Amino acid sequence: MLMTYGNAIMLVLAGFIVQVVDFPIDAGFMTINLCSDIVAYILILLGLKPFLKEQNLLFRKCFKLTLALLIVEIFARLSTCLDFGDSNATIANLFLAVTSLIFMQLVYNYTETIMLQSKFLKIELNPGPLRGAYSAFCVVIIAYYVINAFYSFLSLYANILLIICAIYYCGTMYTAKNKLYPPLIKKEYD
Numbered sequence: 521m522l523m524t525y526g527n528a529i530m531l532v533l534a535g536f537i538v539q540v541v542d543f544p545i546d547a548g549f550m551t552i553n554l555c556s557d558i559v560a561y562i563l564i565l566l567g568l569k570p571f572l573k574e575q576n577l578l579f580r581k582c583f584k585l586t587l588a589l590l591i592v593e594i595f596a597r598l599s600t601c602l603d604f605g606d607s608n609a610t611i612a613n614l615f616l617a618v619t620s621l622i623f624m625q626l627v628y629n630y631t632e633t634i635m636l637q638s639k640f641l642k643i644e645l646n647p648g649p650l651r652g653a654y655s656a657f658c659v660v661i662i663a664y665y666v667i668n669a670f671y672s673f674l675s676l677y678a679n680i681l682l683i684i685c686a687i688y689y690c691g692t693m694y695t696a697k698n699k700l701y702p703p704l705i706k707k708e709y710d
Contacts, residue, residue, distance in 0.1 A: 523570050526701035532630065533690040533697075535560045539623065540686040542679065557619070558597070562591040564626075575640055578633035578670030585626040592619050613669075620665060624658045627689070635694050645696055654690035660685040 539560035564586045564614075571579035596615035604611055631654040638645035660682050667678040
């Protein structure tokens with residue numbers, strides 16, 4: 521089955537949502553996160569793959585950033601298996617900071633990629649809402665980590681705010697997707 525560009529964009533947006541949602545389940549001696557960041561990055565990579573042959577080179581940059589995120593996340597998961605003594609929390613926070621910065625860069629590049637794609641397709645797209653949604657999303661990502669670091673009793677509210685902001689960003693990008701790649705209308709014939 522051939523994936524349409526509209527469906528590919530939906531995979532990327534689904535990856536963004538999965539990345540910010542944490543759904544941990546305690547399984548006795550360990551916790552399993554059903555919305556793993558690794559799954560999110562794989563969704564984003566699958567969504568970016570159809571665009572790699574496009575004239576817009578920013579798609580390739582987004583693909584490379586997502587690969588970097590996947591590699592850093594795998595190393596972060598592997599580091600939890602090792603015992604670094606008192607430095608375990610510091611190493612975990614370091615990986616968290618690196619992945620957060622790369623993820624914000626990915627969201628920025630993806631926003632700019634969609635705006636540049638509209639120019640290639642000669643479709644007018646208002647950049648204001650897209651950049652506003654991106655800015656709000658990144659500010660909330662930073663606030664989320666500051667709140668979790670210094671005001672952990674507010675972490676549930678920060679998580680809810682982050683999910684709401686991610687949904688707002690993805691909704692804005694969904695509107696742009698519909699302008700760039702309108703949904704195919706299926707007609708029923710008698």
